[in-house]
Structure formats: C-alpha cells, structure tokens
Amino acid sequence: MARYFKYKSADDLVQDAARLGSELSVQDNLAPLFEPTTVAGRRVGNRLLIQPMEGCDGTLDGAPAELTYRRYLRFGAGGAKVIWGEATAITPEARANTRQLWIAPQTAAALGRMLDGARQAHRDAGYETDDLLIGLQLTHSGRYSVPRPWLATHDPLLAPLTFDKTTGKPIDGTYPLLSDDDLQRIEDQYVAAARLAHQIGCDFVDLKQCHRYLLSELLAARNRPGRYGGSFENRTRLILNVVQRIRQEVPGLIIASRFNAYDGVPHRGVGQGDDFVGRPVPHQLPLECAWGTDLHEPAREQLDEPIALARALVAAGVSFLNVTLGNPYSNPHFVRPAEFPPVDGYHAPEHPLLGVLRHFRIAAAIQQAVPGTPVAGSGYSWLQDFAPQAAAANVAGGRITFAGFGRATLSHPDFARSLAETGQFNRKLVCRTFSYCTGLMRAKDHPLGQYPTGCPPFDKEAYGDLWKEVEQKRKPAPPR
Ligand SMILES: Cc1cc2nc3c(=O)[nH]c(=O)nc-3n(C[C@H](O)[C@H](O)[C@H](O)COP(=O)(O)O)c2cc1C
Ligand code: SF4
Numbered sequence: 240m241a242r243y244f245k246y247k248s249a250d251d252l253v254q255d256a257a258r259l260g261s262e263l264s265v266q267d268n269l270a271p272l273f274e275p276t277t278v279a280g281r282r283v284g285n286r287l288l289i290q291p292m293e294g295c296d297g298t299l300d301g302a303p304a305e306l307t308y309r310r311y312l313r314f315g316a317g318g319a320k321v322i323w324g325e326a327t328a329i330t331p332e333a334r335a336n337t338r339q340l341w342i343a344p345q346t347a348a349a350l351g352r353m354l355d356g357a358r359q360a361h362r363d364a365g366y367e368t369d370d371l372l373i374g375l376q377l378t379h380s381g382r383y384s385v386p387r388p389w390l391a392t393h394d395p396l397l398a399p400l401t402f403d404k405t406t407g408k409p410i411d412g413t414y415p416l417l418s419d420d421d422l423q424r425i426e427d428q429y430v431a432a433a434r435l436a437h438q439i440g441c442d443f444v445d446l447k448q449c450h451r452y453l454l455s456e457l458l459a460a461r462n463r464p465g466r467y468g469g470s471f472e473n474r475t476r477l478i479l480n481v482v483q484r485i486r487q488e489v490p491g492l493i494i495a496s497r498f499n500a501y502d503g504v505p506h507r508g509v510g511q512g513d514d515f516v517g518r519p520v521p522h523q524l525p526l527e528c529a530w531g532t533d534l535h536e537p538a539r540e541q542l543d544e545p546i547a548l549a550r551a552l553v554a555a556g557v558s559f560l561n562v563t564l565g566n567p568y569s570n571p572h573f574v575r576p577a578e579f580p581p582v583d584g585y586h587a588p589e590h591p592l593l594g595v596l597r598h599f600r601i602a603a604a605i606q607q608a609v610p611g612t613p614v615a616g617s618g619y620s621w622l623q624d625f626a627p628q629a630a631a632a633n634v635a636g637g638r639i640t641f642a643g644f645g646r647a648t649l650s651h652p653d654f655a656r657s658l659a660e661t662g663q664f665n666r667k668l669v670c671r672t673f674s675y676c677t678g679l680m681r682a683k684d685h686p687l688g689q690y691p692t693g694c695p696p697f698d699k700e701a702y703g704d705l706w707k708e709v710e711q712k713r714k715p716a717p718p719r
Contacts, residue, residue: 242595243591244578246672252592253504259341261596264632265625269658271635272627272642275370278321278613279493279558281442284445286372286634287655288321289314289613290561290645291340291376291445291497295680296691301328301341302349306691306701308356315357316364318655321549321641322357323445323497323561323615324331329425329432332389335380335452336680337688342375342432346458350375364656374443374495377432379425381453381666383415383568385688390416391453392460392468394528396520398567417464421479425453429481433490443493443559446481450574451566454478455499458548459530471544478548479555484558485646495559496552499603500545501531503538505569508585517572531564531601540601546608550706553612561615561643562602571677575645581677582713591621591672599629605637613640620646627658646670650697668697675706682709 246252249265272286296306303311314322327340327350334341342350354375358368382388382397386404393416399409417425429446436444447650448454457477460468467476478496485494504526506517525534533539549560565573571580572587576594580586587594598618606614616639618625630642647654651668658664679692679702695706 242578243624244621246625249628252622252625253548256592256596259590259593261628262601263592263596264636265628266629266632266635268635269627269631269662271631274634278443278611279374281493282360282370283372284320284367285318285655286310286630286641287319288323288641288643288657289317289319289648290615290617290643291323291325292649293325293680294691294693295338295689297338297340299337299687300345301331301334301343302346303340303353305595306693307340308353309701310652310693311353311357312360313652314651315360317648317653318364318366318439318659319644319648320371320655321615322373323495323643324354324373324441326378326447327375329377329379329428331426332384333453334377334385335378335383336385336683338691339380341342342377342435344435346555347435347439353559354440372493374441374445374493375436376445376447376497377429377436379453380448381456385453388414389453390414391422391456392416392463392528394456397451397539397569400520413460416463419467422457422467424542425478426477427570428486430484430488433485433492437489437492441492444485444493445497445561446478446557448496448498449563450499451502451569455502455530458499459502459542461526462484462527470512472545477549478538479551481553482555482557485501492555493559495561497561497563498545498548499530499564500542500562500605501540501564501573501597503532503565503570504529505566506572506585506588509541515585517570517588526714531569536646540597541599542604543622545605545627549609549612550606553609557610557612558679559613559615560605560609561617562598562605563599563617566599567677575672575677576618577672577674578621581674581675581681583681584674584677591634595621599633599638604634606639612639615639615641615643617645618644619644621672623669623671624664624666627664646672646676646694649676651692670694672699679705679709682712684712
C-alpha cells in the first residue's frame with residue numbers, strides 16, 4: 240500500500256495539496272501560535288491546545304489511576320495553554336469502556352487531584368498558571384456505551400455496526416430508543432456533572448457532541464419522533480437546555496463544546512491485506528440521519544446546520560468551540576487522518592492530506608460564522624513535523640483561534656515547549672500516525688476489560704510492554 244508522507248519540507252506539502260486540487264497554507268513564522276488570546280474573558284497564554292485524548296486507564300469505578308495521572312502531569316509540564324481533558328462519563332451507563340473516567344461524588348476528589356497535578360506540573364516546569372485553561376469533556380456514549388447501547392435514534396446504516404455486548408449481537412430496528420423522559424433525565428445528569436466539575440476546579444466543561452456519541456447522534460436524529468427529533472429545533476433542544484441550565488446554575492464555569500460539523504457515511508473494509516480499503520456501506524439517498532452532510536451526496540459537507548448550531552450555542556452561553564468530524568468506529572479516516580490504519584482497521588479510501596484539509600476547511604467555516612468566539616481545529620497530527628507551519632498559518636489567517644493536537648501529544652507531550660525553544664518539534668518524538676494507540680484502545684482482552692492506551696513507539700517506558708502483550712494475544716495459537 241502506498242505510503243503518503245514523503246515530504247521533505249512544508250512546501251512539498253503545499254504542492255501535493257495543489258496536485259490534489261486543494262489549497263494548504265503554511266508559514267515559517269510561528270509567532271502567531273504564541274500570541275495570547277482570551278476565552279470567556281480569561282487570558283490564555285498560547286494557541287496550542289491538547290485535544291481530549293482518552294487513556295482508557297481509569298479504575299473500574301471511574302477514577303484516574305497511575306497512567307492517567309502520568310498523562311496529565313506530562314500534559315501540564317509540556318507548555319500548551321489549553322488542556323482539553325478527555326471523555327469523562329456523566330453516569331456509569333454513559334461509559335464507552337470499563338476504564339473510562341466517570342465524574343461522580345466518589346471520584347470527584349481524585350479527578351480534582353489530577354487537574355491540580357497538571358497545574359502544578361505546569362508551574363514546576365516554569366510556566367505561570369493564570370493563563371492555563373483545563374477542562375473535562377463530559378460525555379454520554381449513547382450508541383457506544385458498554386455493556387449495552389443507548390440509542391437516540393434508529394440509524395439504519397449504523398445499526399448493523401452497533402453491538403450489544405450483553406448479547407454479543409448487532410442491534411436492529413426493534414432495539415428500544417431512549418424515551419423523551421430518559422433524555423430529560425440526561426439533561427439533569429449533565430448539569431449535575433458540570434456542577435461537580437466546577438467544584439473540583441475545572442476551568443471549563445465540554446459538552447461533547449461529536450463522534451456519534453449520544454449528543455452527536457441526537458443532532459442527526461431527523462427520523463426520531465417526539466420532542467428531541469425531527470426538526471433542527473428539536474434535535475438541538477437537549478444541548479441548548481443543558482447550556483442554559485449550566486449558565487444559570489453553575490455561574491463562573493466556562494461552557495465549551497466539541498461538536499461534529501460533518502458525520503459522513505459509515506464505511507466498512509472491503510478486500511484483503513493491503514487492499515482492505517474502507518468503502519461506504521450500501522446506502523439509500525437521501526440519507527435518513529446524518530449531520531453536516533449533504534444527504535444527497537454524502538461525500539460533501541453541508542454546513543448550514545452546524546453553522547446554525549454554532550451560533551445558537553454561542554447565543555445560549557457557550558464561549559469555546561472545538562470542531563471535529565466523523566465517527567471513530569465507522570469512518571475513522573474522517574476523524575484522524577493516518578498513514579497506517581490500526582491492525583484490524585481498513586486502509587483509508589482517500590489521501591490522508593485530503594482528510595486534513597477537510598478538517599481545516601470545515602473548522603474555518605465555523606470560525607468564520609462565529610468570529611467573536613474561539614474555535615479550535617482538529618486533525619493536525621498527520622502533518623507530522625510540518626503541523627506547526629500549517630497551524631501558524633491557520634491562526635494567522637483567522638481560520639481558527641487554537642490549533643488542537645491529538646495523537647501528536649501522546650508521542651510528544653512537551654511539543655509546545657519544543658516549539659517555543661527550538662522552533663520545531665523534537666524529531667525523535669513526532670507522531671507518525673502508526674495507529675498503535677487506536678489498536679490499544681480497541682484491545683479489550685484485559686482483566687479489567689480494557690487495555691490502557693498511549694504511544695508504544697515513542698513512549699516505550701509506559702506502553703512498550705503493553706503493546707507486546709496485546710500483539711502476543713492477537714497471534715493465532717500454534718497448531719497442535
Ligand atoms: C487514543 C485516542 C483517544 C482519543 N480520545 C478522545 C476523547 O476522549 N475525546 C474526543 O473527543 N476525541 C478523542 N480522540 C480524538 C482526538 O481528540 C483527535 O480528534 C483525533 O486524534 C484527530 O486529531 P490528531 O490528528 O491531532 O490526532 C482520541 C483519539 C485517539 C487516537
Ligand atoms: S501510537 Fe504513537 S505514533 Fe502511533 S499514532 Fe498513536 S501517538 Fe502516533
């Protein structure tokens with residue numbers, strides 16, 4: 240299979256983008272990345288943002304454990320001024336894996352220590368903390384909850400790809416939906432989780448509406464009956480109710496939201512070996528439920544609703560947005576353009592640079608729609624050593640306010656320090672998008688039901704042996 244990333248300079252990337260019929264801006268002057276800005280009136284020291292990166296390494300009751308603390312200490316010490324804490328479930332049934340963080344009275348103190356630890360590490364590394372923002376991403380995993388899915392709607396394309404772990408079978412059109420009353424209770428649960436998050440020292444909470452977890456699925460629930468489905472007004476009812484209530488009931492807490500601006504159509508791998516390539520699942524047009532997607536031509540984004548959502552969120556009191564795309568289970572190439580798929584994943588059906596440019600284009604459209612509100616963009620890691628030049632050009636051009644780094648932070652948590660001190664990433668730690676981290680995240684054959692994830696190639700000390708163990712378990716048993 241072709242390897243894509245063969246660039247010697249940022250200009251090579253620009254030329255390749257042009258060859259692919261697109262435009263990429265880069266600049267060598269990285270100063271825009273170090274210009275302070277404000278979020279909800281709070282000064283933030285630079286434009287480098289650590290995206291939510293779940294480590295799947297909490298305790299069974301949802302508290303951070305050793306590797307979780309380690310990750311946040313490393314993030315704190317690294318110099319990025321926004322640490323967008325990872326997916327943290329609002330209730331036990333909202334968890335996407337058995338080791339996902341869960342914010343509750345019994346885990347609050349430990350989560351607070353994790354945030355304090357990150358701030359202390361930032362201070363110990365010589366940075367001031369007044370201009371550092373740390374938050375948590377509040378999530379309900381909905382369709383991807385374990386052990387059983389909780390559906391907002393019947394998505395005919397996702398149903399055969401959605402497994403009920405209590406039966407081991409995919410669900411079908413008879414699977415029960417969350418009722419309107421259930422969703423109203425979930426509104427209460429979000430508000431309670433936000434209150435706790437404020438008490439333990441979160442500067443902000445992210446009301447997660449991405450990657451087709453519950454609130455993201457609701458945005459696409461065109462075919463759901465009742466108060467929370469059908470019209471745009473109904474599909475955005477839950478999120479806007481939650482925002483308004485948090486604003487009233489938890490004053491002082493900054494409200495943020497990471498949302499999908501494009502869902503696309505689910506894909507499935509077709510073919511063998513290197514030719515195992517992601518292809519759209521068979522589907523009828525217009526699509527029944529998708530968000531930010533042209534229902535007649537789903538390869539194209541249709542941003543009128545995501546733009547209307549961004550404006551409605553801001554009007555309701557959200558002061559920080561983070562734009563992402565796709566579904567990590569059914570079209571991961573939209574979420575995280577990669578050079579190599581995870582071991583059991585399909586090869587991307589498109590050049591990863593096109594995936595990166597889709598992220599840039601869509602985040603820019605959202606930022607343009609809400610010019611007074613900071614927007615973070617995603618999807619930078621595939622650009623490897625040249626991500627900073629692209630990030631600087633996007634910030635300088637006003638196309639985003641913050642450049643969000645995902646996988647790049649697992650391999651190189653002190654990327655911001657390195658950029659400030661040397662003008663480049665540490666070449667020995669640059670994420671090469673090998674997808675081992677995704678492989679670990681998908682590995683469930685562990686006594687706690689979930690392997691922790693991190694970066695085995697560049698953080699061998701913590702993840703090297705775990706990766707070997709997973710590889711060993713994956714090997715077929717020798718013939719007897
Ligand atoms: C191991 C791993 C964990 C992730 N955890 C989260 C998460 O908790 N919440 C979230 O919104 N996205 C999560 N993501 C997606 C990333 O935040 C990011 O959007 C994606 O990796 C693309 O950005 P990148 O190209 O910089 O990696 C995760 C991705 C990976 C690989
Ligand atoms: S395992 Fe490491 S190098 Fe590979 S994609 Fe994840 S962070 Fe990047």
